[in-house]
Amino acid sequence: MNDYLSNNVKKEVDKIKIPEDKLDQTIEIGIKRGKKNQRSLGKKVFYFSSAAILFFGLLIGSAFVSPAMAKVVSKIPYLGQIFESKNDIVKVISEELRAKGYNSTGAGVSFPEKVIYITIQGSEKYFDTVKGDVENIAKDILQSKNYDAYSIKVTRYKERKIEVDEKEEKQSIEFAREYDIFYPAITKELKKRDYNVLSLSLNYNPKTIEIEIPNTETRIDEMKKVVNQILKANNIDSIPLKIKKIDMKKREQDIRWREILDVVSEDLLGKKDYKVRMVGYSVHPEPEIQAFITLPSSDESAKDFAQQLEKVIDDFLKSEQMKSSIKNDPYHITIYSKDDKIIN
Amino acid sequence: MSAEKKIKKARRGNEKAFQELIQDEKNKLFRMAYLYVKNEDDALDIVQDTIYKAYISIKQLKDPHFFSTWISRILINTALDFIKKNNRMIPFSDVNGFRGDSNLRIEEKLDLVEAIERLEVQYKTVIIFRYYKDLSIKQIAEILECPEGTVKTRLHRAINQLKSDLKEECI
Numbered sequence: 001m002n003d004y005l006s007n008n009v010k011k012e013v014d015k016i017k018i019p020e021d022k023l024d025q026t027i028e029i030g031i032k033r034g035k036k037n038q039r040s041l042g043k044k045v046f047y048f049s050s051a052a053i054l055f056f057g058l059l060i061g062s063a064f065v066s067p068a069m070a071k072v073v074s075k076i077p078y079l080g081q082i083f084e085s086k087n088d089i090v091k092v093i094s095e096e097l098r099a100k101g102y103n104s105t106g107a108g109v110s111f112p113e114k115v116i117y118i119t120i121q122g123s124e125k126y127f128d129t130v131k132g133d134v135e136n137i138a139k140d141i142l143q144s145k146n147y148d149a150y151s152i153k154v155t156r157y158k159e160r161k162i163e164v165d166e167k168e169e170k171q172s173i174e175f176a177r178e179y180d181i182f183y184p185a186i187t188k189e190l191k192k193r194d195y196n197v198l199s200l201s202l203n204y205n206p207k208t209i210e211i212e213i214p215n216t217e218t219r220i221d222e223m224k225k226v227v228n229q230i231l232k233a234n235n236i237d238s239i240p241l242k243i244k245k246i247d248m249k250k251r252e253q254d255i256r257w258r259e260i261l262d263v264v265s266e267d268l269l270g271k272k273d274y275k276v277r278m279v280g281y282s283v284h285p286e287p288e289i290q291a292f293i294t295l296p297s298s299d300e301s302a303k304d305f306a307q308q309l310e311k312v313i314d315d316f317l318k319s320e321q322m323k324s325s326i327k328n329d330p331y332h333i334t335i336y337s338k339d340d341k342i343i344n
Numbered sequence: 345m346s347a348e349k350k351i352k353k354a355r356r357g358n359e360k361a362f363q364e365l366i367q368d369e370k371n372k373l374f375r376m377a378y379l380y381v382k383n384e385d386d387a388l389d390i391v392q393d394t395i396y397k398a399y400i401s402i403k404q405l406k407d408p409h410f411f412s413t414w415i416s417r418i419l420i421n422t423a424l425d426f427i428k429k430n431n432r433m434i435p436f437s438d439v440n441g442f443r444g445d446s447n448l449r450i451e452e453k454l455d456l457v458e459a460i461e462r463l464e465v466q467y468k469t470v471i472i473f474r475y476y477k478d479l480s481i482k483q484i485a486e487i488l489e490c491p492e493g494t495v496k497t498r499l500h501r502a503i504n505q506l507k508s509d510l511k512e513e514c515i
Binding site: 002005006008009010012013014015016018019022023024026027029030031033034035037139143148272 | 356357358359362363366370371374375378379384388389391392393394395396398399400455456457460471474475476503506
């Protein structure tokens, strides 16, 4: 009987028919319920931690008043972290790996897949021994920041031979020679004449010189003449000159908003709850933060979600810490659905 | 990715890893639930509750080797709760009478699954763990939190019961 059962129970029970679609659906619902439950747990943690922060606030506050208290406070470690500036997650991971002495050549992240690629240099044997550790370190870092949206891929660095076309090689050497001659000459000359030049660059293919100037600078024709003279004086064929006028105010704004985006995107991209696959920004004509989410516009909840997301971002931008970066610029937030339609 | 790694990931809150783990177990889970409640809808309900419970408590799973056992245990406890709550368990005496009838009608065959379904809950549980999940007596005793002797007795009785139910078949 024992043998009969061990041989047949599995065989027979496995004949029970599985309603596959319903089963998959049921599993999904089960997990969703589980996630909801966890979120409410998160709230509890939030309340607890706000109480803790309040307590710390009082503690530090009293440290300023009482020297005795200050001594007590100085014994509590890790407080410094709160004031540390946010840092790019990829940078954090690669620095940590370097600090721990791994031969990692680099780390990068791909969007919208959100895969963090880490490459390790060394023999196959070395790679096999450290791969697991590297992966765990990276995971711990993600975990510590609660970034659940990223996955990690560790690969071995393979040297690639770059094929060199001789003709191209020759051209580029020639190009470099010309550049070495005229670049210092032009900068010196333009400086001498007190032109306001932001940048000077030589493009290779097609060959052009590009000069960026503030749009307040008016002596453009003069400048062109000067450059051509210098080229002639050095026996270099004349090169088309492109002058780019830069609106300095816009440029400053552009830089500022790029930084704002960096700060905002950390969490938006890092946490699954936000459902954000990509972010972007623009300052033309007005500053704008763009978020591309994973919900299609046909999804009923997409609109509600987009509005909530907008509010979350808006609240963040209006916060005290962001005030100095935003400088009262008017801005808007645009949320794009999966099919790239504006849905907020 | 090995199962162990998946479990570790799942414990850290990785939903995808958890889903993959469930994919490997889902059919077994459904079939076990089915053995208890004998209908698809209730079995699905039990599976859903099981997955919910597993998801929120996977952090408590100490030894990643035993994911399958662990989730089976949750399932069976869920099934038992379900039966208690819904009072759908058919008292043993009724089953006896019922079985007599059906035996007369379908003379030659009472299949194994049916026979297992008709077992009393405590016998059913040991049979499922022992022969469907291949657990040892010791493991079953740990899961059910009862002495090994009890497991052995129940198993013995369950087998006798099955034997008498299946005696028309050539064993």
